[in-house]
Amino acid sequence: xxxxxxPLLACPLVRLAACILxxxxxxxxxxxPDLNFLVWVACAPLILAAxxxxxxxxxxxxxxxxxxxxxxxxxxxxxxxxxxxxxxxLAEALAAMVLFLVMFSPFWGAFGLxxxxxxxxxxxxxxxxxxxVWVALELARTYLITGFPWDLLGYAVAPxxxxxxxxxxxxxxxxxxxxxxxxxxxxxxxVPRSWRARAALAGCAIVWIATNAALxxxxxAKARRLAVLVQPDAPLNNAGLVNWAPxxxxxxxxxxxxxxxxxxxxxxxxxxxxxxxxxSECSAPFFFDQDPIFRGAVESxxxxxxxxxxxxTITFAxxxxxxxxxxxxxxxxxxxxxxxxxxxxxxxxGEYVPSWLRFTRMSKVTSEVSDFVPGRSYEVAxxxxxxxxxxxxxxxxxxxxxxxxxxxxxxxxxxxxDDTWYGRSAARYQHLNIARFRAIENHRYLLxxxxxxxxxxxxxxxxVIARAPQYRRAALAGRFRYLSKRTFYTSYGDVFGxxxxxxxxxxxxxxxxxxxxxxxDRVAAVESRK
Numbered sequence: 001x002x003x004x005x006x007p008l009l010a011c012p013l014v015r016l017a018a019c020i021l022x023x024x025x026x027x028x029x030x031x032x033p034d035l036n037f038l039v040w041v042a043c044a045p046l047i048l049a050a051x052x053x054x055x056x057x058x059x060x061x062x063x064x065x066x067x068x069x070x071x072x073x074x075x076x077x078x079x080x081x082x083x084x085x086x087x088x089x090l091a092e093a094l095a096a097m098v099l100f101l102v103m104f105s106p107f108w109g110a111f112g113l114x115x116x117x118x119x120x121x122x123x124x125x126x127x128x129x130x131x132x133v134w135v136a137l138e139l140a141r142t143y144l145i146t147g148f149p150w151d152l153l154g155y156a157v158a159p160x161x162x163x164x165x166x167x168x169x170x171x172x173x174x175x176x177x178x179x180x181x182x183x184x185x186x187x188x189x190x191v192p193r194s195w196r197a198r199a200a201l202a203g204c205a206i207v208w209i210a211t212n213a214a215l216x217x218x219x220x221a222k223a224r225r226l227a228v229l230v231q232p233d234a235p236l237n238n239a240g241l242v243n244w245a246p247x248x249x250x251x252x253x254x255x256x257x258x259x260x261x262x263x264x265x266x267x268x269x270x271x272x273x274x275x276x277x278x279x280s281e282c283s284a285p286f287f288f289d290q291d292p293i294f295r296g297a298v299e300s301x302x303x304x305x306x307x308x309x310x311x312x313t314i315t316f317a318x319x320x321x322x323x324x325x326x327x328x329x330x331x332x333x334x335x336x337x338x339x340x341x342x343x344x345x346x347x348x349x350g351e352y353v354p355s356w357l358r359f360t361r362m363s364k365v366t367s368e369v370s371d372f373v374p375g376r377s378y379e380v381a382x383x384x385x386x387x388x389x390x391x392x393x394x395x396x397x398x399x400x401x402x403x404x405x406x407x408x409x410x411x412x413x414x415x416x417x418d419d420t421w422y423g424r425s426a427a428r429y430q431h432l433n434i435a436r437f438r439a440i441e442n443h444r445y446l447l448x449x450x451x452x453x454x455x456x457x458x459x460x461x462x463x464v465i466a467r468a469p470q471y472r473r474a475a476l477a478g479r480f481r482y483l484s485k486r487t488f489y490t491s492y493g494d495v496f497g498x499x500x501x502x503x504x505x506x507x508x509x510x511x512x513x514x515x516x517x518x519x520x521d522r523v524a525a526v527e528s529r530k
Contacts, residue, residue, distance in 0.1 A: 007052030018045035023069025029156035031429035039156035043182035050115035063112025067105030077425035121514040131179035132504035161212035167487040169496035217461035223479035226271035229449040233473040234284040244284035246293040267477040273385040275307040280449040281418040288313035299335035323373040330381035342375025343392040386482030387411035396435040410482035419453025436462040445480040
């Protein structure tokens with residue numbers, strides 16, 4: 001097999017250490033500690049190790065090591081959630097975490113396998129392949145094994161101008177940019193005296209800097225629509241929830257209504273159109289269709305505030321109405337319901353247990369007694385001033401889902417979430433950072449109300465322009481606009497991601513053809529010696 005450059009990592013243990021380093025660098029690039037500058041070099045040790053590995057099966061294992069280290073460090077909070085709300089002891093939670101790593105680290109393993117296999121044919125071809133196959137595998141993470149595209153590489157790209165590329169390429173374009181930079185750095189490490197490698201890396205840096213400057217967002221635009229985002233800080237434990245049941249204790253509900261109305265009254269001066277009140281996804285037992293106390297309070301609030309209202313509730317589907325659905329209700333200022341959106345992408349082990357995991361002790365971490373039923377309709381609420389596209393909690397990590405909820409005309413995006421599950425971990429910051437990119441991709445304001453996470457108003461360029469204090473009940477008032485511009489991503493979706501996948505497959509085919517060509521050369525040489 002031909003190698004144009006000598007591998008730098010000759011020892012297997014050094015290659016393993018490089019892959020562990022890559023996993024740590026990837027984890028450090030995300031919140032917290034959010035050392036986002038590391039995203040430009042984080043993939044380099046893994047790429048270098050894979051190129052230096054002559055046995056593709058070990059390339060797969062090295063990639064799995066990177067993935068396992070990254071996932072364990074980035075999602076350390078997973079064990080706490082399973083212990084606290086899944087009722088697992090430490091050993092069981094650790095076993096659940098190991099199962100999770102076994103399920104998802106092979107995506108990084110596939111990257112190591114592809115790079116090692118391609119490098120046996122041509123290292124330059126393997127370097128060209130790396131950003132394309134990285135994007136292809138991130139796309140696979142979005143759709144396979146229930147889908148879990150949490151903290152894709154592009155989410156760590158921080159320069160505001162570069163972030164705007166997501167309006168054309170989605171998050172996958174930013175992942176491509178970061179992986180490409182690491183590949184060029186590896187090229188320079190392999191041939192440190194090559195003027196071509198230096199020029200390519202310098203050219204890449206110049207392009208990113210120029211793009212960042214060209215796409216730098218304008219100053220925050222003045223907006224006159226009033227949004228009030230209510231953070232209830234409702235408890236998650238069953239004992240605490242009993243006190244939140246409106247038919248047993250109406251006080252918490254009355255307090256939320258009063259907080260909403262007082263905030264609208266205090267902030268409505270100079271505001272245009274109907275205010276928009278958003279209550280978060282909430283663990284409290286609110287049943288809009290079955291509880292006249294809750295329904296009456298919300299309808300009355302909409303009428304008194306002359307506001308559009310979005311609230312979370314549990315509805316029930318099925319012939320006997322026994323299957324719960326996680327639902328967002330939108331009301332017009334008249335109090336009439338104009339949208340009943342049922343959450344489409346449910347949380348595995350949170351709202352349902354996949355059939356292939358039912359043999360384990362990993363139970364759901366919700367208080368509902370049966371599996372939730374997913375919704376199927378991508379409807380939006382259409383008000384007099386504009387449309388409202390609502391998505392619930394975990395759905396924020398699926399860009400292809402959110403783009404289908406963007407109103408066709410003037411509109412705004414609303415994300416309701418219950419990030420109390422994450423405690424005081426980095427997860428709430430990671431979730432907010434992911435949600436920001438849905439605003440960029442679709443060029444819409446994003447109003448994000450959480451039970452106790454990070455409640456925030458995000459402008460169409462992904463800037464957090466207002467946020468509520470954490471760990472207490474609060475109402476965040478701010479301004480937004482209904483926008484109608486449709487981005488390339490909103491209109492056409494993951495064209496970039498699927499195109500990169502096609503290019504990756506084409507390069508792998510070329511690498512296979514090169515193997516046959518080199519094999520033919522060796523046979524011809526042997527015959528000539530005879």
